[in-house]
Amino acid sequence: MTIIAAGFIVLLVSLPFNHPPAIRKVAAAIVIGLGGALLAVQVLRDMTKEVEASRKPPDEHMQPEPVLVLAGVDLRDAALPGVELGRSELTDALLAGADLNATTLQASRLARADLRDADLRRADLRLSDLRGSDFRRADLRATDLRGALLTDARFEGAIYNKATNWPEGTPPPGSIRIEEASGPER
Amino acid sequence: MSGAVDLASKVLAVLTALLGLAGYVFVLGATILWIRLDEVGLPREMPISLAGRQELIAIGAQAVAVWLLLVAVLGVLAAWIVTGDPERRRFGLREAALAIAVTVSAVLALNSSAPEFVALPCLVALGTAIGSWGKWPSSEAVTAVVLPVVVGLGLAFALSSIHGNGLAEAAGATFIFAALFLLAPSLQQWRARQEANGAAIAQIKVRKETREMGPKKDALDEDPLVKALAQGRAESYSSTVLWIRRIALGLVALLILGAITVASQVERDENFHQALISLTNGDCIVGTFVVRGSEQVVLAQPSLAREEREEEEGKEVPQPRITTIPTKEVLEVQVYGKSSEGTDLALDANCANSPNLVRPKKEGGEASSGTGASGG
Numbered sequence: 055m056t057i058i059a060a061g062f063i064v065l066l067v068s069l070p071f072n073h074p075p076a077i078r079k080v081a082a083a084i085v086i087g088l089g090g091a092l093l094a095v096q097v098l099r100d101m102t103k104e105v106e107a108s109r110k111p112p113d114e115h116m117q118p119e120p121v122l123v124l125a126g127v128d129l130r131d132a133a134l135p136g137v138e139l140g141r142s143e144l145t146d147a148l149l150a151g152a153d154l155n156a157t158t159l160q161a162s163r164l165a166r167a168d169l170r171d172a173d174l175r176r177a178d179l180r181l182s183d184l185r186g187s188d189f190r191r192a193d194l195r196a197t198d199l200r201g202a203l204l205t206d207a208r209f210e211g212a213i214y215n216k217a218t219n220w221p222e223g224t225p226p227p228g229s230i231r232i233e234e235a236s237g238p239e240r
Numbered sequence: 241m242s243g244a245v246d247l248a249s250k251v252l253a254v255l256t257a258l259l260g261l262a263g264y265v266f267v268l269g270a271t272i273l274w275i276r277l278d279e280v281g282l283p284r285e286m287p288i289s290l291a292g293r294q295e296l297i298a299i300g301a302q303a304v305a306v307w308l309l310l311v312a313v314l315g316v317l318a319a320w321i322v323t324g325d326p327e328r329r330r331f332g333l334r335e336a337a338l339a340i341a342v343t344v345s346a347v348l349a350l351n352s353s354a355p356e357f358v359a360l361p362c363l364v365a366l367g368t369a370i371g372s373w374g375k376w377p378s379s380e381a382v383t384a385v386v387l388p389v390v391v392g393l394g395l396a397f398a399l400s401s402i403h404g405n406g407l408a409e410a411a412g413a414t415f416i417f418a419a420l421f422l423l424a425p426s427l428q429q430w431r432a433r434q435e436a437n438g439a440a441i442a443q444i445k446v447r448k449e450t451r452e453m454g455p456k457k458d459a460l461d462e463d464p465l466v467k468a469l470a471q472g473r474a475e476s477y478s479s480t481v482l483w484i485r486r487i488a489l490g491l492v493a494l495l496i497l498g499a500i501t502v503a504s505q506v507e508r509d510e511n512f513h514q515a516l517i518s519l520t521n522g523d524c525i526v527g528t529f530v531v532r533g534s535e536q537v538v539l540a541q542p543s544l545a546r547e548e549r550e551e552e553e554g555k556e557v558p559q560p561r562i563t564t565i566p567t568k569e570v571l572e573v574q575v576y577g578k579s580s581e582g583t584d585l586a587l588d589a590n591c592a593n594s595p596n597l598v599r600p601k602k603e604g605g606e607a608s609s610g611t612g613a614s615g616g
């Protein structure tokens with residue numbers, strides 16, 4: 055994209071607007087064409103990864119088969135406090151800003167879900183698949199994450215307290231511990 | 241009765257849209273003619289006020305047709321992308337940028353002094369096609385990558401055949417491509433989410449209908465999950481606001497399309513043609529054809545570039561001028577050739593030998609025809 059922008063700059067910089075010198079057009083065409091070539095290489099690399107991923111055997115899930123399939127749904131800013139969503143399939147779901155206070159998500163699949171700024175206080179996320187999920191700036195105070203898979207999940211700016219239970223006892227990098235005088239009780 | 245009213249309102253809507261479209265093209269034609277007259281130093285208001293409605297619509301339609309075709313083709317392609325499953329018909333920002341880069345590179349190369357450099361974007365397109373065919377994740381995935389690149393390349397060649405203002409065409413094509421192709425990935429994701437929400441609501445409904453809930457049953461609409469899913473599907477604005485937004489978006493799109501169309505006409509070659517008009521009194525006039533109205537033909541003597549030359553040579557500089565000839569005095573109008581600078585307004589001294597096809601009637605005799613007859 056930088057190379058394409060450079061091509062446009064070559065064409066337009068110090069230009070009497072409707073009369074670019076002939077050489078500038080050719081130069082811009084070449085620069086943008088080379089940018090396209092690099093993009094083509096990246097696109098083909100992505101295609102290779104996709105083909106390789108499709109040939110891998112499916113992961114063995116710890117979670118049982120889901121009872122409710124909500125993969126890819128848009129639940130941004132949804133109000134779902136205390137809802138029972140155990141054993142649900144929420145892979146790739148959009149849950150940014152959602153109120154999931156005390157929600158039950160035990161043994162659910164939330165791989166690559168967007169949970170930025172979500173309220174997950176006292177939520178039950180035990181044994182859930184949270185690989186690749188985005189928990190940035192989420193509220194994880196008193197959340198139960200024991201047994202959950204957190205590989206490649208992001209926690210920058212997420213807050214937790216002493217009542218939060220992490221899978222291996224150690225909080226992930228980027229998360230922020232809040233010391234409260236009296237935190238929410240479980 | 242309500243069916244007839246419904247049908248009548250739809251017909252009225254279509255007629256209104258067509259009238260609006262004709263008006264839009266009319267305004268475009270007048271704007272283009274204004275710019276052309278301004279470029280050659282001619283008065284602008286009089287020819288435009290005298291020009292026939294059909295002629296202005298023809299000027300506007302000729303200019304906007306290719307851009308409308310471009311938008312239509314790209315719109316169909318974008319619709320195909322948006323309606324696909326994002327997992328199978330993968331079209332992200334990288335794929336969009338690749339299509340845009342190939343198209344813009346081709347447009348610029350074809351409009352430059354070295355059009356052979358179009359080989360570079362053609363090679364990129366060919367390499368993408370061959371590489372995708374070699375990987376072959378699926379037919380949809382390959383088509384989603386290759387088709388926009390090939391369509392973009394084809395449209396670049398089509399645009400280069402217009403012989404317009406190269407820079408305006410490149411900018412216009414870039415803008416339209418970018419607008420459609422950069423929006424397509426996010427629209428595709430949005431549509432997929434809407435379908436996922438709908439499928440989830442249907443699933444919950446089926447579960448609730450088949451489960452025994454006991455003495456207390458929650459209404460489906462009261463289920464917080466269903467409410468949240470429905471909110472994720474539904475528009476959050478009232479229908480009036482939605483319609484206002486759609487109309488505003490449409491007006492902005494028409495405005496931008498009009499600006500691109502007009503810009504592509506600036507400094508075009510072949511703006512005005514030469515004309516030879518033979519009159520009922522036997523005289524012939526040559527000049528630059530401007531427009532034809534219902535009651536008069538407008539000829540001109542544009543001379544901007546010629547003025548500059550004659551000023552340098554110290555000769556007398558005739559003013560650019562326009563003349564109108566009532567159509568009732570006109571026997572024949574011949575418009576021909578291409579003229580970027582125009583030709584002088586003058587009586588054709590060799591009217592008798594001019595290539596008129598129609599001759600004035602001889603007094604007391606029949607009208608003669610052919611180039612060999614003597615004029616009167």
